[in-house]
Amino acid sequence: MAHSPPYPDSYRDTGDDREVEPALGSTAGAPRWVKVLGIMALVLVLLVVVLLLTGGGTHGPGRHMSSSDVGGQTPPRA
């Protein structure tokens, strides 16, 4: 090969021969798998937001910051 491979492990990773980068000068946008992953992440984030909103905002570490919360939930000892 005239130039070093764009993927550092290309010489040793014999189990994968697909590790070839786009040709020099390629300005293609993000690959399809990145877009798919991005959409999935967006759906997941929206799901979490919906869960938080429908949960009445009682989620998160902030709800445990008040000392009265802990005291209020501690049962009286005999």
Added chain:
Amino acid sequence: MRPRLRKFVLTAHVVASVGWLGAVAVFLALAVVGLTSQEAQVVRAVYLAMEPAGWFVLVPLSLASLLSGLVQSLGTKWGLFRHHWVLIKLLINVVATIVLLMYMQTLGYLADVAAQTTSSSGDLSLLRSPSPVLHAGFGMLLLLVAATLSVYKPRGMTRYGQRKQHEQRAVSQT
């Protein structure tokens, strides 16, 4: 980075990352038991065990995974911002670590309640929460994506990576 050092850091990164994934799997199992068990002692024990397990296993492994990943990427030709899969792994690692550190407050609260409650069913209802199951489940999902990216190394360079590659080739041709 010299080959021997690179292999050492790579080993550390794999061990920390896979260890983190395994620890989260155990955490998920504990969380499910805490949510579903009818035994009061078991439920209390689960929530008491979660906090030290978080501080002594999850947090160190997450930080070790993040640190070794940073060293591994910055010390090799992979770089930190050149390949989409490396960048996405970095985002996953940072987000998961931040959420974990924040969630340790909740685990501390649950452990406090578990230590103070009696064994009555009313007290147990204070402890039972789907929150640990949800957090551990989402955490596992994220770490599985990161592990898959590490193995498959899907192609695709960022604009920054493409620009750097152009610059390097231009320099090597002169």
